[in-house]
Amino acid sequence: xxxxxxxxxxxxxxxxxxxxxxxxxxxxxxxxxxxxxxxxxxxxxxxxxxxxxxxxxxxxxxxxxxxxxxxxxxxxxxxxxxxxxxxxxxxxxxxxxxxxxxxxxxxxxxxxxxxxxxxxxxxxxxxxxxxxxxxxxxxxxxxxxxxxxxxxxxxxxxxxxxxxxxxxxxxxxxxxxxxxxxxxxxxxxxxxxxxxxxxxxxxxxxxxxxxxxxxxxxxxxxxxxxxxxxxxxxxxxxxxxxxxxxxxxxxxxxxxxxxxxxxxxxxxxxxxxxxxxxxxxxxxxxxxxxxxxxxxxxxxxxxxxxxxxxxxxxxxxxxxxxxxxxxxxxxxxxxxxxxxxxxxxxxxxxxxxxxxxxxxxxxxxxxxxxxxxxxxxxxxxxxxxxxxxxxxxxxxxxxxxx
Amino acid sequence: xxxxxxxxxxxxxxxxxxxxxxxxxxxxxxxxxxxxxxxxxxxxxxxxxxxxxxxxxxxxxxxxxxxxxxxxxxxxxxxxxxxxxxxxxxxxxxxxxxxxxxxxxxxxxxxxxxxxxxxxxxxxxxxxxxxxxxxxxxxxxxxxxxxxxxxxxxxxxxxxxxxxxxxxxxxxxxxxxxxxxxxxxxxxxxxxxxxxxxxxxxxxxxxxxxxxxxxxxxxxxxxxxxxxxxxxxxxxxxxxxxxxxxxxxxxxxxxxxxxxxxxxxxxxxxxxxxxx
Numbered sequence: 001x002x003x004x005x006x007x008x009x010x011x012x013x014x015x016x017x018x019x020x021x022x023x024x025x026x027x028x029x030x031x032x033x034x035x036x037x038x039x040x041x042x043x044x045x046x047x048x049x050x051x052x053x054x055x056x057x058x059x060x061x062x063x064x065x066x067x068x069x070x071x072x073x074x075x076x077x078x079x080x081x082x083x084x085x086x087x088x089x090x091x092x093x094x095x096x097x098x099x100x101x102x103x104x105x106x107x108x109x110x111x112x113x114x115x116x117x118x119x120x121x122x123x124x125x126x127x128x129x130x131x132x133x134x135x136x137x138x139x140x141x142x143x144x145x146x147x148x149x150x151x152x153x154x155x156x157x158x159x160x161x162x163x164x165x166x167x168x169x170x171x172x173x174x175x176x177x178x179x180x181x182x183x184x185x186x187x188x189x190x191x192x193x194x195x196x197x198x199x200x201x202x203x204x205x206x207x208x209x210x211x212x213x214x215x216x217x218x219x220x221x222x223x224x225x226x227x228x229x230x231x232x233x234x235x236x237x238x239x240x241x242x243x244x245x246x247x248x249x250x251x252x253x254x255x256x257x258x259x260x261x262x263x264x265x266x267x268x269x270x271x272x273x274x275x276x277x278x279x280x281x282x283x284x285x286x287x288x289x290x291x292x293x294x295x296x297x298x299x300x301x302x303x304x305x306x307x308x309x310x311x312x313x314x315x316x317x318x319x320x321x322x323x324x325x326x327x328x329x330x331x332x333x334x335x336x337x338x339x340x341x342x343x344x345x346x347x348x349x350x351x352x353x354x355x356x357x358x359x360x361x362x363x364x365x366x367x368x369x370x371x372x373x374x375x376x377x378x379x380x381x382x383x384x385x386x387x388x389x390x391x392x393x394x395x396x397x398x399x400x401x402x
Numbered sequence: 403x404x405x406x407x408x409x410x411x412x413x414x415x416x417x418x419x420x421x422x423x424x425x426x427x428x429x430x431x432x433x434x435x436x437x438x439x440x441x442x443x444x445x446x447x448x449x450x451x452x453x454x455x456x457x458x459x460x461x462x463x464x465x466x467x468x469x470x471x472x473x474x475x476x477x478x479x480x481x482x483x484x485x486x487x488x489x490x491x492x493x494x495x496x497x498x499x500x501x502x503x504x505x506x507x508x509x510x511x512x513x514x515x516x517x518x519x520x521x522x523x524x525x526x527x528x529x530x531x532x533x534x535x536x537x538x539x540x541x542x543x544x545x546x547x548x549x550x551x552x553x554x555x556x557x558x559x560x561x562x563x564x565x566x567x568x569x570x571x572x573x574x575x576x577x578x579x580x581x582x583x584x585x586x587x588x589x590x591x592x593x594x595x596x597x598x599x600x601x602x603x604x605x606x607x608x609x610x611x612x613x614x615x616x617x618x619x620x621x622x623x624x625x626x627x628x629x630x631x632x633x634x635x636x637x638x639x640x641x642x643x644x645x646x647x648x649x650x651x652x653x654x655x656x657x658x659x660x661x662x663x664x665x666x667x668x669x670x671x672x673x674x675x676x677x678x
Contacts, residue, residue, distance in 0.1 A: 051579075052578050052582065055578050055582045059583070123503045124502050124503055125472065125503075125504075125506070126500075126502060126505075126537055126538075291578070291579075293574050358538070359538055359539055360583070361536060361537065361577075361579060362502060362536065362565050363538065365579065
């Protein structure tokens with residue numbers, strides 16, 4: 001049984017018994033990855049009712065949450081993605097990659113151009129440096145929505161490759177701002193080499209416990225990134241490929257089998273499932289609190305960029321098909337529109353890119369409001385799926401169910 | 403020889419009080435959100451020149467949004483050089499900070515005397531000014547500010563920046579996120595007066611934890627009805643574009659808010675606190 005299924009079953013059992021216990025509620029919200037939006041909602045209310053208390057709290061927790069707790073989120077994400085590239089994973093068949101990769105480039109270009117055009121036509125040129133933020137696609141929520149609409153379908157793989165590539169472009173685009181901001185300590189390359197080398201050695205020694213990878217290699221990697229001025233939250237990303245992995249089935253992202261032996265990376269995922277969700281709750285709580293007066297031209301530009309990304313994805317795919325590439329089997333244009341809409345959601349990744357690029361203040365607040373509002377793309381994707389009759393809304397599926 | 407020496411001594415003593423007064427008064431003007439290039443900005447510029455003929459000053463603080471269009475020689479000319487031509491001709495020094503509508507590259511524009519820096523400090527006699535960039539208030543700038551404030555020995559420390567940390571403006575209001583970063587430094591190091599803009603109106607707030615805050619965001623722009631007065635408002639105006647004229651001697655800072663029509667709509671004094 002998958003971890004998520006287990007949470008949902010527990011929640012469902014509690015509900016069936018006519019009561020939603022605290023435990024059932026917890027399993028429900030963790031099973032649906034709702035702690036991030038809950039944290040964000042609490043932060044928004046708090047920031048607008050008791051701003052001084054909220055911002056003092058957020059400032060205090062910003063570093064521990066964004067630089068340390070989020071290590072586990074990005075570590076889990078890296079783990080999931082890496083395993084998806086293994087046999088049986090959604091990303092294993094690389095022949096499926098070219099079109100979504102092209103879509104990612106098109107989407108990022110579309111978002112960045114729309115953003116730049118919006119900023120250039122505004123009177124706030126200071127936002128122009130923020131274009132890499134527009135590459136951010138929320139891999140968790142977009143995935144869940146596309147998965148909820150299509151279940152096991154090539155659309156899910158398409159979204160994963162698209163989001164992965166787009167976020168990778170975002171991180172690469174952000175790199176110069178870290179490299180040239182004068183905070184580099186130097187010599188960290190050696191530290192990173194030691195971290196990766198040690199992980200390789202542990203792998204060679206067939207160490208299956210995940211703690212040495214996380215606590216020793218991860219800590220060294222964290223320090224190397226931190227000293228170099230890069231986001232240390234990515235510390236586990238270079239370590240994860242060396243951790244032992246197991247095959248997975250298509251569509252298993254974020255929902256893993258409990259490992260009986262208790263020492264495999266699956267155990268890592270299982271153990272950290274809650275920790276990551278707590279990290280996401282804190283991330284939402286610490287970063288999503290903005291005062292409503294923070295809305296401005298940067299917000300408009302961020303929202304327009306999300307529209308530009310959807311358009312860019314569709315145009316890029318059209319161009320790819322025009323030069324002879326093919327959509328994955330069973331993926332129609334209607335499906336693609338739904339995927340492109342879901343991919344307009346920046347949320348976690350846009351927030352993360354934004355806080356990496358802008359210090360706290362009015363510019364960041366405007367972008368944050370925009371990043372939060374892009375979450376509107378999720379219900380929109382559901383609505384369009386219903387309108388188009390795709391995925392779970394497909395008429396044949398309904399007649400079959402009846 | 404003796405009578406001549408005595409005459410010289412008397413002359414020196416007679417001149418001394420006047421000379422001391424002149425040296426001990428730092429006079430400057432403050433404008434914010436000025437760079438529209440519109441008629442109201444020109445009127446404010448003329449009133450500044452008129453005020454200067456009565457009360458000479460050679461310094462103007464610009465609180466950001468100094469231009470509302472993309473920076474270019476023509477835009478600098480129409481929204482800065484021409485409105486303040488009379489002052490510039492008399493070598494009045496404008497020292498700016500950037501607002502959210504300004505171009506980052508404007509830090510090198512010679513007319514604003516920022517010398518390529520987003521944040522900096524400078525001294526006029528007994529007054530130390532701290533120009534802060536609230537667009538990008540990063541850890542490095544906060545560290546600099548802490549250091550600069552702690553080493554300042556001047557009796558008066560005045561900070562100015564674009565986004566107000568206390569304001570009753572309807573559109574933006576107080577930026578609390580900036581406040582929790584800046585206010586502790588101001589309190590720790592004895593800043594007594596703060597000028598900012600962003601909200602397109604004028605407001606003087608009652609001292610907040612001992613610091614007097616001015617919002618002077620109507621040097622060219624104006625949001626009529628843009629003030630939501632509260633118990634923290636000491637005086638406010640959202641009907642006229644204006645500038646602030648300030649005199650600082652060793653014991654007090656005196657101010658007048660003068661509209662584009664020459665009316666004084668607020669005036670008063672801030673006494674220097676003994677501890678600072």
